[in-house]
Amino acid sequence: MTTPTANHPQEPIRVVIVDDHPVVRSGMHTLLAASPCIEVVGESSNGDEVLTMVENTSPDVVLTDLRLGPGGDGVDVTKAVRGAHPDVAVLIITTFDHDADIVRAVEAGAAGYLLKDALPDEIVAAIRAAAQGETVLSAEQSQRVIDTLRVGGRPPSERELDVLRLVADGRSNDEIAKALFISRATVKTHLGHLFDKLDVDSRTGAVATARRLGLID
Template identity: 45%
Template sequence: MGAEQTAAVRVLLADDHPVVREGLCAMLESDPGIEVVGQAGSGEEAVALAGRLAPDVVLLDLRMGELDGVGATGQILRQSPRTKVVIVTTYEEDSDILRAVEAGAAGYLLKGSSRAELIGAVHGAARGETVLTPSLATKLFRARAVEAPLLSGRECEVLRLVGQGLTNAEIGRELFIGEATVKTHLLRAFKKLEVSDRTAAVMTAWERGMLS
């Protein structure tokens, strides 16, 4: 896989256990197509290093003190949208997986993953793929089915148009409904998605596959 890359994939590792970081680093650097450019021992340090180093991929531990992997994922992606984040953890609870994916993580791997799986995940994430330990795929689908609210067809239409940059008035004209009705659909979508603004609603709906 590394041979397909014109340049080595630049990776930042973040885990609060030095031994784990060193083990991951050794596995990754055994692949000539991967370069580990930095290591962080906390979520806060990961965010700071990601901002300075602009890595292609960040491998984040899920639970790291005050700022966990999910919180760090959101901060990293806000400052470096092109960076891909992959959670690497010992935890495989449905809710943890869903939180990580909803925060924008490109993947979720267990620390027991093989060297080949880890390296493949890094290259896959760098290419824009979603990477998930096979045994976790069913858990993610189940968690999404249970926790993801169902938007109505009209709510999805409104959010798609919001994503195209249309105002409420423009959406109303496009769908032949009143501006107040557009606002009602938006407020209902906000409540279902547990967000408070238009941008967050569109991003959350896209991430959950509701607008695809």
């Protein structure tokens, strides 16, 4: 976790909380209100209200859940806020630790990506860091972003992922060929492409890497 090095600002950091679960939103408000360096200036249950709330409250940081239901997700919130108010930092906080989601958040302009099981001090430190223009990603998360972007240059095709899902189910090449109505040689070709794209040398490694990157369940 990046830790800010500057002193506390003279004025509290103004934060808007976006989460579609009222209990979670209330709990986060209580947690942040206990910090003397943070002032919660607004709450929203969906992404549709965020831009209006940002314009009305002038926050330093928007703290948004990743999954927000029909009103868009945290990545949509990030794009909207950063597009209209580039001086406002956006932190995404979620229970989903998928590499693909982290990359989407970073590419949208999020200052960082936190898990909801983070300690209160870590969440406060992340908000302070984001408000000061710092990136809030652990060394591990940064490396995972790099790895995912590397794979993203040549993403597996949908047919290759179909093959990989069946591999994950424990199917043999013959069984995969029969299930997908392709030849056994074609299955081997797809696996070869997957090994190359995921930078692995085994079926087990391909499944593990694809799951870590959020390519398959």
